[in-house]
Amino acid sequence: MKKKTSAIVVIGNEILSGRTQDANINFIAKAMTKKGIDLTEVRVVPDVETLVVEAVDLMRSRYDYVFTxxxxxxxxxxxxxxxxxxxxxxxxxxxxxxxxxxxxxYKDPEKLNDARIKMAMLPVGAKLIKNPVTGAPGFQIENVYVMAGVPNIMRSMLENILPSLEGGIVLHSISVATNLVESKIAGLLGDTQAAYEGEIDIGSYPTFYEGIPKVSAVIRGADKALVEKIASDLQGNFKAMGGSILEVVEL
Amino acid sequence: MKKKTSAIVVIGNEILSGRTQDANINFIAKAMTKKGIDLTEVRVVPDVETLVVEAVDLMRSRYDYVFTxxxxxxxxxxxxxxxxxxxxxxxxxxxxxxxxxxxxxYKDPEKLNDARIKMAMLPVGAKLIKNPVTGAPGFQIENVYVMAGVPNIMRSMLENILPSLEGGIVLHSISVATNLVESKIAGLLGDTQAAYEGEIDIGSYPTFYEGIPKVSAVIRGADKALVEKIASDLQGNFKAMGGSILEVVEL
Incomplete structure (x- = not known):
């Protein structure tokens, strides 16, 4: 079974001006990972018709699902x-x-002014996505799902969409954090990746925690037992190299 | 003077899997706004060569500055x-x-193992961007600025880049928040936008604060006095419509 793919198009000047910190990308990304669907690209575009149309059109031709x-x-x-x-x-x-x-x-039809009516002006063929928060729906056409930008509304819309999406094999991930610096473990991680190419995927994410460098090696794969074995092997190797294990988390 | 434009290409599986919440886009976006440079597009791509090359190549041909x-x-x-x-x-x-x-x-040359040396393997013609945190530099080629993903390193690299960028007219922004619902003020905002088209830009951002709807009207423009006048007019109008002014913030 070929894994399903997806993309997000974030439409909004407020993200590009820095006024608003986006919270939707991460939420959708986590939902896709949980569902076994690849999130392959994200684009943030301004409220400019040519750029929105270009991004959505390309994403819908390239990926199975597009969320705006x-x-x-x-x-x-x-x-x-x-x-x-x-x-x-x-x-x-x-x-x-x-x-x-x-x-x-709105109950009272008089409250439905022109501005509110605009929210019911949708492309021909649109299927509605329920909005339990304010009544103004999102909509779907073919593989494009159009959602609100306000995070709590987007989340409830996404919950309504998720059951209809075809998921895939859910990947298991374990993150092993060590106090060894990234360049010290780079060879080990590269060799491990090479040995299990195609079966697992290893990422390396350095961070600083209170000024102290820390690296998280994230092992991801469909075979849970293999992911667990490699996580355990890496812990042994990190200790043998003189490092400590700071944290082991199943993601 | 034509306004300079910019784009960001975020390279990283960890953002697309939802493991990490991106913190760099918002930081760069704010820096661009402060400098008077438009941030026009953002793309998030996985650690896949074809997708990284495609995104950077298109962005560099389209915009004045590209940050990865x-x-x-x-x-x-x-x-x-x-x-x-x-x-x-x-x-x-x-x-x-x-x-x-x-x-x-690293002081000791023996510590410079192959993995670390990799961080000095750069494209011919690269100009370095100093990294005061770990010594591994970013680099610039033409209009493309390549920075680290770890936020505190990215930030210090960006600080080193900013003085060399050609800024533009800095826009003034005032956000006026009201408890009126968005559909009630939509006509007023649309009319105001139409009356000052090309001089100012008005955005409308609904949020929920502790379950209570709130809308921020953001007025943005080069002419500070005009932005202030419109912010003041809108406050008067919101009150006349029976609303309260929750907050007025200069951005």
Whole structure:
């Protein structure tokens, strides 16, 4: 079975200006890993039609699933629905189901002003993604899932999407952290990677914890027993090289 | 004067697997805003040569400055230097200055094992970016700046780069937060944007603070007095619409 792939397109000037620290990429990334789907690329683009259309169009042709976040609210800078319509070369229409969802949420039809109605103007063929928080839905066309940028809304939309995605073999990961410096263990990690090429994937992530260097070797693979064996071997090797084991975490 | 543009290419499986929450994009984004340079695109790609080369090559042809983070350490999964060499179609060589920097850092030449030497193997023509933390330098070729992924090292490398970049007109931003819902103020914000098109840029960012919806209208422009005037007008309008002003922040 070929592993399914995915990409995220984050739409929003506020991430690019530094005003907002993105919180959605990491959340979606973790959900994909848990589901056994590769997250292969992420793009952050501004609220500029040409760049949004280009990114979504390329990602949808290249990967199995594309998630967008941001730009589906009621204001003038919310252009995602129009962009997605351009990508699929379909017009925008008042989506009856989305309109009803907004009516249900706002109760009083008088409250449904033009700005709010805009949130029900979706590309023809859009299937709704439920938004339990504010009533304004996300939507799906083919392999593109359009979600809100506000993290708690995005999360509940993603929860609604996940069961419908075809997952893959879930990888097991163990992170072994040592106080040895990265250059000291580089040869060992490279040799181990070479010996198990195709079966496991070893990453090396140096950090500083309170000024003291620390390296986490992350072993990832479908075969849980093999991942555990290599994690255990590495711990033995690190100790033999005079290092301490700071932490062993199953991810 | 045409505004300078920039892009970031984040290189790292650990961001895409969700293991690590990226902290570099937001830091670079803020630095660019402060310097008056547009950050126009961000791409996150895995440690896969074809994808790294494709992203850097496109970004460098499209934008004035390209910053990469990640993949310049001593281990087998650190492939950024090779990728950048491919982008510029030059070979990799032992960079004498980088070698010296490592010697200075490690003091004892015997400590400079193969893995560490790898960190001095740079594309021909690379100019070094000083790394005061561990001695392993970043480097620059033309408009591409290659930095470490570890946040504190990336930050000190960026500090060394910033003075050499050509900045632009610094934009002034004021954020006005109100308890009015976004759809209620959408018309006002759209009209205001239309009236000052080209002079200012208005963004609208809904959030939930302890479950209560809140919207920040961010006014951004080169003319500080105009930004202040519009921020003040919006506050008046929000109050006239029955809203409260939760916060006014100069960004």
């Amino acid at each position: 976040t941001g730009g589906i609210g009621p204001t003038h800078d919310d252009i995602t629905a129009e962009c997605i319509a351009k990508v699929f070369n379909v017009p925008i229409e008042l989506n009856k189901q989305a309109h009803q969802s907004l009516l249900d949420y | 983070t990640g993949g310049i350490g001593p281990t087998h999964d650190d492939i950024t230097a090779e990728c950048i060499a491919k982008v510029f179609n030059v070979p990799i060589e032992l960079n004498k200055q980088a070698h010296q920097s490592l010697l200075d850092y």
